[in-house]
Amino acid sequence: MPAKRPRKRPIASSASAKAGSATISHKVAQATISSYHTLLKQRSALRRQLSKAAGTADIDLQTRLGKIDAQLESLGGIEAYQHASSLGQSSQRGGDTSRVLISWLNQLGLNTPGPSAKPRMLEIGALTPDNYQSCSSWIENSPMDLNSRHPDILEQDFLQRPIPATEQDQFDIISCSLVLNFVGDPADRGRMLKLCHAHLRSRPSSLLFITLPLPCVANSRYMTHDHFKRLVGSIGFTLVEEQWRESGKVACWLWRWREDSGILPEFRSKKLLNDGKKRNNFTILVE
Ligand SMILES: C[S@@+](CC[C@H](N)C(=O)[O-])C[C@H]1O[C@@H](n2cnc3c(N)ncnc32)[C@H](O)[C@@H]1O
Numbered sequence: 001m002p003a004k005r006p007r008k009r010p011i012a013s014s015a016s017a018k019a020g021s022a023t024i025s026h027k028v029a030q031a032t033i034s035s036y037h038t039l040l041k042q043r044s045a046l047r048r049q050l051s052k053a054a055g056t057a058d059i060d061l062q063t064r065l066g067k068i069d070a071q072l073e074s075l076g077g078i079e080a081y082q083h084a085s086s087l088g089q090s091s092q093r094g095g096d097t098s099r100v101l102i103s104w105l106n107q108l109g110l111n112t113p114g115p116s117a118k119p120r121m122l123e124i125g126a127l128t129p130d131n132y133q134s135c136s137s138w139i140e141n142s143p144m145d146l147n148s149r150h151p152d153i154l155e156q157d158f159l160q161r162p163i164p165a166t167e168q169d170q171f172d173i174i175s176c177s178l179v180l181n182f183v184g185d186p187a188d189r190g191r192m193l194k195l196c197h198a199h200l201r202s203r204p205s206s207l208l209f210i211t212l213p214l215p216c217v218a219n220s221r222y223m224t225h226d227h228f229k230r231l232v233g234s235i236g237f238t239l240v241e242e243q244w245r246e247s248g249k250v251a252c253w254l255w256r257w258r259e260d261s262g263i264l265p266e267f268r269s270k271k272l273l274n275d276g277k278k279r280n281n282f283t284i285l286v287e
Pocket residue numbers: 078082085089096097098124125126127144145146147156157158159176177178179182183211
C-alpha cells in the first residue's frame with residue numbers, strides 16, 4: 001500500500017506566520033517576507049496614484065487600497081514580517097549583517113577606543129536591540145525601527161525623523177541594512193539615502209553601511225551593481241568596501257561621507273537597463 005501523503009498546507013498560512021510562532025519554517029518565512037514586500041510596493045503605487053487622482057477614480061483607488069491593507073493584515077502585519085525577518089538573522093541561517101559591518105569597522109581601526117568620545121551610530125530597521133552589543137565599549141548605538149519590538153529600540157519612521165540642527169545630534173555611522181528594499185516607493189528610497197547623508201556628520205570619517213537583497217542589484221530591469229554605486233555616489237558618498245557572492249542572498253557596501261556633487265539627471269527617472277521576463281522592478285529614484 002502506498003504511504004499516505006501528508007496533506008499540503010498553504011505556504012503563507014497567516015496562523016503560522018503570526019509573530020511569536022517559534023515553529024515557522026524557512027519557506028513560510030520567505031513567503032511572508034516576499035508577499036509583504038509585494039503588497040507594500042502595490043500600496044505605495046496606489047497611494048501615489050491617489051495623490052494625483054481626483055473625483056470618481058478616488059473611490060476605486062480607495063477600495064483597492066483597503067484590500068491591500070486587509071491582505072497585509074491577514075499576513076500577520078508588520079509583526080509577522082519582522083518575525084520572519086528575524087529568522088533570517090538567526091545563526092543557523094547565516095547570521096545578521098551586523099557581523100559584516102563590525103568586521104569592516106575593525107579593519108578601519110575603530111575598535112581601538114581613543115581619547116575622544118565613542119562614535120555615534122544610528123541603526124535603522126533594528127529587529128533586536130543587541131545587534132551591536134559586542135561593540136558597546138567602542139560604539140554608542142541607537143537602534144530604531146518603524147515598529148519597535150523592544151523598549152530599547154526607538155519607534156520611529158526614519159523618513160519622518162527631523163534633520164539634526166547641530167552636529168552633536170548627527171551620527172558617525174548609519175546602518176541601513178535591508179531597509180531600502182522595504183520602502184515601497186522608489187522616490188522614498190532615494191529620499192532615505194539623502195536623509196542618511198543629512199544625518200551623518202559632514203566629514204569623510206562618517207560611514208554609511210547598506211545591505212540589499214542581491215536580486216535588487218543583480219536581477220532588476222532598472223538597477224545594476226554599477227548603477228547603484230554611481231547613484232549612491234552622486235548623493236555624496238565614496239565607496240570603501242563591498243561584499244557579495246554570485247550565489248549569495250545579500251550584497252553589503254560601506255561608504256564614506258563626502259560633499260554632494262549634485263544629483264545626475266539619469267537618477268531622476270526609471271530607465272530600462274536589463275530586459276527579461278524573470279527580472280524584478282527594483283529601482284531607486286533621486287529627486
Ligand atoms: C528586513 S528587516 C531588517 C533587519 C535588520 N536591519 C537586518 O539587516 O537584518 C527591515 C526592518 O526595517 C524597518 N523599516 C522599514 N522602513 C523603515 C523606516 N522608514 N524607518 C525605520 N525602520 C524601517 C522594518 O520595520 C523592519 O523591521
